[in-house]
Amino acid sequence: MKYVLLLSYDGTxxxxxxxxxxxxxxxxxxEQAAEEIFHEKVKITASGRTDAGVHARGQVAEFDAETNIPAKKLAACFDRLLPSDVKVRASAPAPEGFDCTRGAKRKTYVxxxxxxxxxxxxxxxYAARLPQRPDVGRMREAARLLLGEHDFAAFRSSGxxxxxxxxTLYDAEIAEQTESDRIRYEISLTGNGFLYNMARIIAGxxxxxxxxxxxxxxxxxQGGARSALAKTMPPEGLCLERVEYSSPLF
Amino acid sequence: MKYVLLLSYDGTxxxxxxxxxxxxxxxxxxEQAAEEIFHEKVKITASGRTDAGVHARGQVAEFDAETNIPAKKLAACFDRLLPSDVKVRASAPAPEGFDCTRGAKRKTYVxxxxxxxxxxxxxxxYAARLPQRPDVGRMREAARLLLGEHDFAAFRSSGxxxxxxxxTLYDAEIAEQTESDRIRYEISLTGNGFLYNMARIIAGxxxxxxxxxxxxxxxxxQGGARSALAKTMPPEGLCLERVEYSSPLF
Incomplete structure (x- = not known):
């Protein structure tokens, strides 16, 4: 039987x-927690790999196991065993024919x-420091160029x-908020998929x-030249916010 | 010569x-960083002690030293030597007769x-988890009782x-915000001073x-009974936001 999990982790x-x-x-x-729960080795697959230091608020993962534990209760079984920097927010039986990697329709990174x-x-x-204060108007103008279907070959690190x-990028929004000790910026990107380091290169x-x-x-x-673009932003600012499928999982 | 510092730290x-x-x-x-900068032992005093695990966004501290370094540049001198979980946001010469502990007029904890x-x-x-969803209306009603001058003897841990x-509590505000994975609560308390654990007991x-x-x-x-009040909240949710004096320091 296949199960799906909604995961949150502090990637630090x-x-x-x-x-x-x-x-x-x-x-x-x-997988170590799963082995304790199911008394056998279980492979857990995610919607996509996240890099060292990158966080997730809504990663989706799947695995196959035979168990009498009701699907909804699996989250709590994992959480009792997991360290405080990774938790299972929800668990459910996977829909028929589900594939958490290929089936992902939209991903949102912040x-x-x-x-x-x-x-x-x-x-x-959980955030990167900027050397100077950016002009959000200019950022939003540039972000508009990213929307739609494009060849993002230049927005990828080798490896x-x-x-x-x-x-295809569906959405690229930029928020600016003044707080007591800083000005905070959030770039939210929703697309049908992201190449290696693509979200961090876009942010940069x-x-x-x-x-x-x-x-x-x-x-x-046009040319596909990585050099036309600025430096990749560091991992600590990135969070996989949400992965969406053709129907809600949880 | 006396100097003042504006400090931020992650108390974890x-x-x-x-x-x-x-x-x-x-x-x-x-004090270790100060010794490296001034080549002598320097005692640094804060507006008040914070407990293990409690954070600060705007702690104020003072020290005496003889140096040719301009007061404004001291912050950067400290920051080059300090670890990433404590930084000096600003430095300045202390006003005549300044006392960062006794001179504090208002403190704000969140x-x-x-x-x-x-x-x-x-x-x-940076936040404590609540076992159930609180009614913010009831919280605000209770918070109103705290305002003004009172004997807060019951709102204190021994030690x-x-x-x-x-x-005197000048302000007690409660904010509620729904986010993608949680409902967030912030209790902001401004007073002329806080007893040991007072902010965490009020929050609890x-x-x-x-x-x-x-x-x-x-x-x-009325009676001063600690037992009339709920449990002290854990330290990770508390942050010393701001300390105010009779005139701005930075």
């Missing part, structure tokens, strides 16, 4: 999602950053390869444009 | 503000908590003693009243 102390020998990964910690005169201890784990680099380009860089998105779409 | 990995042998404290880490079906990894460091337990009582407990504030003010 994980070497990403995927199993790696001798490293603490989310998949590794989850990139958080802040501008302040010095590094802020209470912001450092992982996908068959195609064509992706948008913040750079906001800080005065000439927009490189049009050139990147 | 500190055993509070005050120096203790063999323990990592904010004061200890700050207590953050959330309600969600399970513990949330991305909330666990530290102040000469008087009379304090207000959340308990929101969850159905009978209000114990009136009785606590």
């Amino acid at each position: 102390d994980f070497c990403g999602w995927q199993n790696q020998p001798q490293k603490r990964t989310v998949q590794g910690v989850m 990139y958080s950053a802040y501008f302040a005169p010095c590094e802020l201890p209470l912001s450092r784990r 992982f390869t996908s068959k195609t680099s064509i992706r 380009e948008l913040f750079a444009v906001g800080c005065g860089k000439e927009e490189g998105i049009s050139r990147a779409f | 990995d500190f055993c509070g503000w005050q120096n203790q042998p063999q323990k990592r404290t904010v004061q200890g880490v700050m 207590y953050s908590a959330y309600f969600a079906p399970c513990e949330l990894p991305l909330s666990r460091r 530290f003693t102040s000469k008087t337990s009379i304090r 009582e207000l959340f308990a009243v929101g969850c159905g407990k009978e209000e114990g504030i009136s009785r606590a003010f």
Whole structure:
């Protein structure tokens, strides 16, 4: 029987999602808990890998197991065994023919950053610091160029390869909020899929444009040159907010 | 010459503000940095001690030192030496006759908590989890009883003693915000001073009243019985937001 899980994790102390020998990964910690629950080795697959340091509020994962535990109660079984930096928010039986990786229709990533005169201890784990205050109007103009179906080949770091680099971005919103000790920025990106480092490269380009860089998105779409775009943002600002399928899972 | 500092720290990995042998404290880490900067032992005093695990966004501290470094540049000198969980947001010369402890006119503490079906990894460091969803209307009604000058003797944990337990609370506001994975609550308290654990005891009582407990504030003010009030909230939800003096320091 196949089950689905809704996961949340603080990526700070994980070497990403995927199993790696001798490293603490989310998949590794989850599979260890599963082995305790089901008394056998269980492979847990996510909608996509997240990098070292990247967080998730709504990652979706699946696994096969034989058990008498009701599907809804599995979340609590996992949570009793899991460390405080990864928790299962919900569990359910998987729909017929479900595939959490290929079946994902829309993913939403949120990139958080802040501008302040010095590094802020209470912001450092979940947001990146910006060297200057960006112009949100310029960022929004550049973000509009990203919407729709494009070849995002230039918005990818080497290392992982996908068959195609064509992706569709449905939404790219930028929020700015003034708080007591900082100005906070959130870039929300919703698309049908993201290439390796794509969300962090988009965030880097948008913040750079906001800080005065000439927009490189049009050139990147034409020639595919990574060099037209600004630097990749660091992982701590990125969070996988939500993964959507053809019907609600939980 | 006396200087003042505006400090921010993530209290999670500190055993509070005050120096203790063999323990990592904010004061200890700050005085270590000061010794490197001024080449002599320097005592750094805060507006008040914060407990183990309690955070600060705007703690104020002072010290005496002889140096040629311009006062405004001291913040950056500290920040180069400090670990990422404590930073100096601003530095300035202290006004004539300044005393950061006795001179504090108003302090603002914010207590953050959330309600969600399970513990949330991305909330666990800076907010406490509530066992049920509180009624904010009931909380606001109870909070009104706290305003003004009262004997807060019942709102204090044993361990530290102040000469008087009379304090004035100027403001007690409660905010509720629905987010994607939780409902977030913030209790902001501004007063002329706070007894040991007072902010966390007030937060505990207000959340308990929101969850159905009978209000114990009136009785606590009359008889001084700690037992009329609910349990002290845990430290991770508390943050010293701001300390105000008779004139702005920075």
